[in-house]
Amino acid sequence: MSSYMTAAEAAEALGISRATLYAYVSRGLLSSTPATVGRHNHYAAADVRRLARRKADGKRAGKVAQKVLDWGVPVLESSITLIADGKLFYRGHDAIDLARHASLEEVAALLWECAPRRILEAPPAPITGAQWSAWLKIWGEHTPLERALVLLPAAAAQMPRLWAQGRDAQIDTGAMLMRLLAAALISTAPSSEPLHRQLAHAWGLRSRAHADLLRAALVLCADHELNASTFTVRCITSTGTHLFGAAAGGLAALSGPRHGGETMRVAAFFDEAARASDLHRYLADRLAPDERGVPAPLSGFGHPLYPNGDPRARLLLDQLAQRAPARSTMSEIDALAQAVAETTGARPTVDFALAAIERVLELPRGAAFTLFAAGRVTGWIAHALEQTADGRLIRPRARYVGEPGGAL
Structure with a gap:
């Protein structure tokens, strides 16, 4: 595909006449360059x-104020992640293909636009082992999220180059943030070892196949465009704060039950379904409409951006089925997904798949959230770097619908 268009091609792509195209150039909306021939x-x-x-979005501008923050038209320009036609791409690379072979660190290098060795060779955080151990001794019994929300700000206070805006300094800080967040989530010492191996070791998984499944899950959680936590990170970054502060805000947003915390609700859904004597009757009761006639949603099913099914969930569930221990709850997971599909037509989301990995491999409670958070921080860092380069403050306006000015 050529990187340039002729006037005729540009006018056709924009749906305008050549005269209007030249007017766009004169108004500074578009630039032109003399052709070499x-x-x-x-x-x-x-x-x-x-x-x-932008023109296509503008045609829908009449309802932007109502829809823009509810699965509506784009609000920011980004070259990081594309979700289109049921597929997910990281900087033009199919994320599903990447999940078959790439490590999270390699995907981080892709998202951050740096060489993989920059991440591997990034210096360790300036925190002594004794200091980190002391922090873990105090917070070790708390949940992974609670540990991370406390330890990231504590670690940030020890970073001499935390506010540095140079590209190399930001990459180093990003690599430190990845390692420290993982260490806080699994309550271990920070390490430069590939993250999926760290998680496998912490969770007692000795099988290479199981570690490889964690690797795929981390890659598929790396980014998902402007979800709530990523938009939060970009808003925080736009104020000029550092990566650790933005990531702490992202973690807080991720923890909500309608975002990364959805994995907890899926785990509870698994528990209830497993106790049901009749799965289809249980689902019928669960889906019974409320007093408004609205059916109750099922945790872990149906994603607005993937009407034909979440490809991340599809790959992870396929790989989990191939790697499930001989005696496991995989059959229960399959039966539940099948029953929901027959009842509602809805398909599993990545939250369902992460919770299924936690249950089938008998990982610690909350491991699904840990996978989500440890993977997603790479995307947060990429968006923070992009927002910093943009340099503008994110400050949308609200449509006021209250009493008119001057009302008593």
Whole structure:
């Protein structure tokens, strides 16, 4: 695909006449460059496509105020992640393909636009082992989320280059943040070992196949465009704060039961379904409409961005079925997914798959959330770097619907 368009191609892509195209150039909406051959100008294809997307969004602007923050039109431009036609891409690379072979560290390098060795060779955090051990001794009995929310700010206070804005300094800080968050989540010492191996060791998984499943899960959790936690991270970053502060805000947003905390609700759903003597009757009761006639939602099923099913869940559940121990709850997981599909047509989301991994491999309670958070921080860092480069404060306006000004 050419990186430039002719005037005719640009006008067609934008749905305008050539006269309007030239007017766009004169108004600074688009730039043109003399072609190397001939007397005509040409236009950067990326700029034309960006303007075309803005025009398409503008046609829906009448309802933007109501829909923009509820699965609506885009509110920020980003070159990190694309979700389209039921597929997920990280900087143009199919995330499902990456999950088959890449490590989280390799995906982090892709998202952060640096060489993989930059992450591997990043210096350790300036925190002594004795200091970290003392912190874990105090907070070791708390939940992974609670530990992370306490230890990340504590670690940030020890970072001499925390506020540095240089690219190398930010990459180093990002690598430290990845390692420290993982260490806080699994209550262990920070390490530069690949994260999926750290998790496998902490959770007592000796099988390489099981560690590989964790690797795939981490990769598929790395980023998902402007979800609630990532948008929170970008908002915080736009104020000028550092990566650790933005990540702490992202963790708080991720923990909500309608986001990363959904894995906890799926785990509870598994427990209830396992106790039911009749699975289909249980689902019928669970789905009974409330007083408004609205059916109750089922945790872990149906994603608005994937009407034909979440591809992340599909891959992870397939791999889990291949790697499940001989005596496991995999058959229960399959039966539940099948029963829901027959009853509602809804398909599992990545939350369902993460909770299934936790249950089938008998991981510690909350391991699904740990996988989500440990993977997602790589995307948060990428978005923070992109937002820092943009340099603008994110400050949307509200549509006021209260009493008019001057009302008593």
